[in-house]
Amino acid sequence: MTDAASPAPRPGTVVPDHRGRTGLDLTGRELNGNPDVRVVDVELVASAWHVLRRTTLDYRGPDGQWTRQQRETYDRGNGATVLLYDLARRTVLLTRQFRYPVYVNGHPDGMLIETAAGLLDDDDAITAIRREASEETGVRIGEIEHVYDVFMSPGSVTERIHFFAAPYDAGTRTGAGGGLEEEGEHIDVLELDFDESLAMIRDGRIQDAKTIMLLHWAAIDGPFAR
Known part of the structure; x- marks a missing residue:
């Protein structure tokens, strides 16, 4: 029996979306080029033809203080x-x-x-x-x-x-x-x-x-x- 409190994985994460893609929620998690930015989480919001992600990150400002921010990015390729x-x-x-x-x-x-x-x-x-x-x-x-x-x-x-x-x-x-x-x-x-x-x-x-x-x-x- 499926646990009602555990929704099915969003297509494009661990299960393929309609284009056969998986791991779309992993993009950005590996970034380490900027010491003032730490990627905390990446949420796949939509994966129709292109991909919409919501990323939670910690950003260190010029005063040295860390703040938590969210950014939505639309990825349609280059x-x-x-x-x-x-x-x-x-x-x-x-x-x-x-x-x-x-x-x-x-x-x-x-x-x-x-x-x-x-x-x-x-x-x-x-x-x-x-x-x-x-x-x-x-x-x-x-x-x-x-x-x-x-x-x-x-x-x-x-x-x-x-x-x-x-x-x-x-x-x-x-x-x-x-x-x-x-x-x-x-x-x-x-x-x-x-x-x-x-x-x-x-x-x-x-x-x-x-x-x-x-x-x-x-x-x-x-x-x-x-």
């Missing part, structure tokens, strides 16, 4: 993004797709203009962004430049995004792009004049952080500056 540019024609290749989180937070229609991007899954960053660029824009990336790696929302989201830039031309556009239908992706491919893309930042037509960062990099330190 990602990569790439700015595709044609220097000769002064164009960039961007995407547009529906993003419900921005729609529910005030974007007029949720159709966000972005650089090609995606999660790494089990690949390294360069392999992942070559895959995503091909799926989303139809471009086969050859030469590629690493720009920087950025934590995009460090207050609650663990994701680190690897930023890249790569040239494209008619010869590297080997497909139509548009994303994967089996993953529910419906992506428009936009080829824009580079100066127009900067104007779109100023007037609010481009509001995606990674896209703004890469376009400004291209103008200040990247291919269009050089």
Whole structure:
């Protein structure tokens, strides 16, 4: 007979969740790089497609006193993004797709203009962004430049995004792009004049952080500056 006072283990801990994962409540328990932080407990709050954890930790402040705190972190894995540019024609290749989180937070229609991007899954960053660029824009990336790696929302989201830039031309556009239908992706491919893309930042037509960062990099330190 099951003890009513002992609830069944949450899927993703000692029993697999729907994706076959276990041990999701162990992440962070091994951290020891900061002597002013001691991880006390990690609770798995949810493990749908991505993972939500509530961590209890002790933090030693500048006065030497320890305080107990809790932090919730959303773990969706790391990602990569790439700015595709044609220097000769002064164009960039961007995407547009529906993003419900921005729609529910005030974007007029949720159709966000972005650089090609995606999660790494089990690949390294360069392999992942070559895959995503091909799926989303139809471009086969050859030469590629690493720009920087950025934590995009460090207050609650663990994701680190690897930023890249790569040239494209008619010869590297080997497909139509548009994303994967089996993953529910419906992506428009936009080829824009580079100066127009900067104007779109100023007037609010481009509001995606990674896209703004890469376009400004291209103008200040990247291919269009050089």
